[in-house]
Amino acid sequence: MGGSESTPQRPQTPPPPPEFDKPWRIMPWGNKDSLGEKLRNFKLCSSDVKFVRLLIVGEDGAGKSSFINSVNNVFQERITCGALVDATSGTSFTKNYKTYYIKGKDGSRLPFVFSDVMGLEPADGQGAHVKDIITALKGFLEEGYKFNPANHVSEKDSNYKTNPKVSDQTFCLVNVLSASTVSLMNQKLIQKMKEIRKVASEYNLPQVIIMTKVDETCPLVKRNLKKVYTSKKIKEKMQECSNLLGIPLSNIFPVKNYHEEVDTNDDTDVLILKALDQIVNLTNDALENQNPSEKSE
Numbered sequence: 308m309g310g311s312e313s314t315p316q317r318p319q320t321p322p323p324p325p326e327f328d329k330p331w332r333i334m335p336w337g338n339k340d341s342l343g344e345k346l347r348n349f350k351l352c353s354s355d356v357k358f359v360r361l362l363i364v365g366e367d368g369a370g371k372s373s374f375i376n377s378v379n380n381v382f383q384e385r386i387t388c389g390a391l392v393d394a395t396s397g398t399s400f401t402k403n404y405k406t407y408y409i410k411g412k413d414g415s416r417l418p419f420v421f422s423d424v425m426g427l428e429p430a431d432g433q434g435a436h437v438k439d440i441i442t443a444l445k446g447f448l449e450e451g452y453k454f455n456p457a458n459h460v461s462e463k464d465s466n467y468k469t470n471p472k473v474s475d476q477t478f479c480l481v482n483v484l485s486a487s488t489v490s491l492m493n494q495k496l497i498q499k500m501k502e503i504r505k506v507a508s509e510y511n512l513p514q515v516i517i518m519t520k521v522d523e524t525c526p527l528v529k530r531n532l533k534k535v536y537t538s539k540k541i542k543e544k545m546q547e548c549s550n551l552l553g554i555p556l557s558n559i560f561p562v563k564n565y566h567e568e569v570d571t572n573d574d575t576d577v578l579i580l581k582a583l584d585q586i587v588n589l590t591n592d593a594l595e596n597q598n599p600s601e602k603s604e
């Protein structure tokens with residue numbers, strides 16, 4: 308019968324393994340306590356600066372507010388909800404400029420603060436105005452400022468600080484990108500992020516990417532967060548983030564934010580703490596290299 312003489316089957320090559328043999332970045336899994344302790348006791352090289360202000364920028368829904376909450380959760384050792392998180396997607400949920408202080412379990416403030424801003428959106432006239440983010444970056448934006456997508460704050464407005472303190476200025480630009488949507492990012496949105504990054508570069512500010520939602524992106528990582536640096540998919544997504552914004556891989560930190568948990572978890576904590584540790588170190592190095600008199604002008 309003809310059926311058995313049909314085209315011979317080619318031997319199938321097995322798909323490449325989804326994992327590297329060894330993690331390509333070493334994480335101190337299991338060392339949560341010493342990492343946390345190091346950050347709690349962190350002292351900046353400049354005595355003028357009490358708090359390192361980290362400006363969190365990114366697309367609406369990328370996980371900015373969740374990241375701030377996650378950092379707070381780690382230090383509070385419980386799930387908190389300081390920065391409001393949007394449970395649905397849609398237009399930006401964070402509408403006001405707000406500073407979040409991170410407290411230790413004893414209630415003392417840690418040496419870094421986060422500025423949460425309205426999310427960016429691709430279209431002009433939607434989401435946070437790039438000029439407002441740049442104003443925030445330079446320290447001129449008044450706390451509580453209500454973002455208006457149609458208009459940006461100007462020097463004459465009451466929301467414009469004329470004489471910002473050193474602590475009002477940003478020390479590190481933290482771009483938040485979601486690993487699950489980075490491939491779909493709109494060119495206009497990337498352009499907006501690059502515009503902000505350009506100003507940050509002019510001010511010699513370190514710039515990093517927090518890549519969120521690694522759990523949503525890779526099933527291996529969803530099952531076991533410790534696989535974040537053996538997962539090929541995650542490295543690929545980090546490379547995409549790097550290519551999009553021009554930020555080196557060494558300044559990109561993948562995290563899983565707390566989003567549905569009722570308790571904190573050591574592996575989630577370590578990934579967040581390590582990212583923060585790197586951010587604080589980069590910021591301190593930049594502070595050491597700069598002329599403080601120029602910064603406070």
Ligand SMILES: Nc1nc2c(ncn2[C@@H]2O[C@H](COP(=O)(O)OP(=O)(O)O)[C@@H](O)[C@H]2O)c(=O)[nH]1
Pocket residue numbers: 365366367368369370371372373374391392393394395399400401426519520521522523562563564565566567
């Ligand atoms: N699976 C998962 N969901 C996340 C993560 N981070 C944030 N989310 C969810 O993404 C949505 C948007 O988060 P939100 O923090 O409000 O984003 P923002 O607009 O950038 O502030 C919320 O439903 C979060 O619960 C993450 O790491 N993993």
Ligand SMILES: [Mg+2]
Pocket residue numbers: 371372373391392393400401426
């Ligand atoms: Mg938000």
